[in-house]
Amino acid sequence: MSAANGSAYVFGRHEPASHVVIHVSDPHFLAGGARLGGRYDVEENFARTLEAIRTVHPHPAAIVVTGDLADLGEPDAYRRLRAAVEPVAAALGAPIVWVAGNHDERPALRAGLLDLEPTEEPVTGVWDLDGLRIIALDSTVPGWHHGDLDAEQLSWLADVLAEPAPHGTLLALHHPPIPSHLPLFDILELRHQDELADVIRGSDVRGILAGHLHYSSHGTFAGVPVSVASATCYTMNVARPSAEVNGMDAAQSFQLVHVYPDTITHTVVPVTEAATGDYFSEEWLERMAKLTPEGRLDAFSRKPGR
Numbered sequence: 001m002s003a004a005n006g007s008a009y010v011f012g013r014h015e016p017a018s019h020v021v022i023h024v025s026d027p028h029f030l031a032g033g034a035r036l037g038g039r040y041d042v043e044e045n046f047a048r049t050l051e052a053i054r055t056v057h058p059h060p061a062a063i064v065v066t067g068d069l070a071d072l073g074e075p076d077a078y079r080r081l082r083a084a085v086e087p088v089a090a091a092l093g094a095p096i097v098w099v100a101g102n103h104d105e106r107p108a109l110r111a112g113l114l115d116l117e118p119t120e121e122p123v124t125g126v127w128d129l130d131g132l133r134i135i136a137l138d139s140t141v142p143g144w145h146h147g148d149l150d151a152e153q154l155s156w157l158a159d160v161l162a163e164p165a166p167h168g169t170l171l172a173l174h175h176p177p178i179p180s181h182l183p184l185f186d187i188l189e190l191r192h193q194d195e196l197a198d199v200i201r202g203s204d205v206r207g208i209l210a211g212h213l214h215y216s217s218h219g220t221f222a223g224v225p226v227s228v229a230s231a232t233c234y235t236m237n238v239a240r241p242s243a244e245v246n247g248m249d250a251a252q253s254f255q256l257v258h259v260y261p262d263t264i265t266h267t268v269v270p271v272t273e274a275a276t277g278d279y280f281s282e283e284w285l286e287r288m289a290k291l292t293p294e295g296r297l298d299a300f301s302r303k304p305g306r
């Protein structure tokens, strides 16, 4: 039994997750490593995120990056992003699922990250991760910042979904099909959501991963849970009144997606440095594993003096 990250210990009702997926969003890289808006050091912030990804879980099934990979769609930005992510993905043995966002330019993304012809074709893909399927959709509209899905892409999606996957499907797209309470994101929302819902209903889609909002958010769409990962570049200070929400260089995070047979959890991982306790350890887990379930309850659940 490998217990390098503690995940192989089962003390509760659920077996360990069958798959762990890293969900990162909105790196917004710029050519030459420039600061975004002259202010945000997006490469440094992303490097800290990658360091956390490297540390938190050694064996994710995939790294999904849900769009706005580059801020202005510059070829050098994609080169730099690729150079940053690929060594980490290789070390983890995880494929990278690149998803296009409204700040991306399809031709440069296709050429720079996917070694494809630099065309305006949507950036889509299907991955089979030991029975878990990930489908990348392209919700971008060339020349615009709002989102949309045309009939061609929806019918492609319906064709792919016609055959279910053993562990079901995670759908990844940039524009989340859930509301935002911020007026600026309403203008840029995804269009043709009813048509997307028609395709998803009755399929094996178990979760939708999105970005774009620069803050973590969760909802449901056509009965399917939607999880929006915040950004790695800068985040929205949603503590402010909705009309005054603006960016801040803090609270960057990514998400751990744990896929179980009967549910999927999305865990927000703050990218931060803070003094951390050392009460729980591999050795502590081993001690717990040697106890009976009743012994564990007695050792860890019982309140002292009661």
Ligand SMILES: [Fe+2]
Binding pocket: 026, 028, 067, 068, 101, 103, 212, 213, 214, 231
């Ligand atoms: Fe973004």
Ligand SMILES: [Fe+2]
Binding pocket: 068, 101, 102, 103, 174, 211, 212, 213
């Ligand atoms: Fe976006």
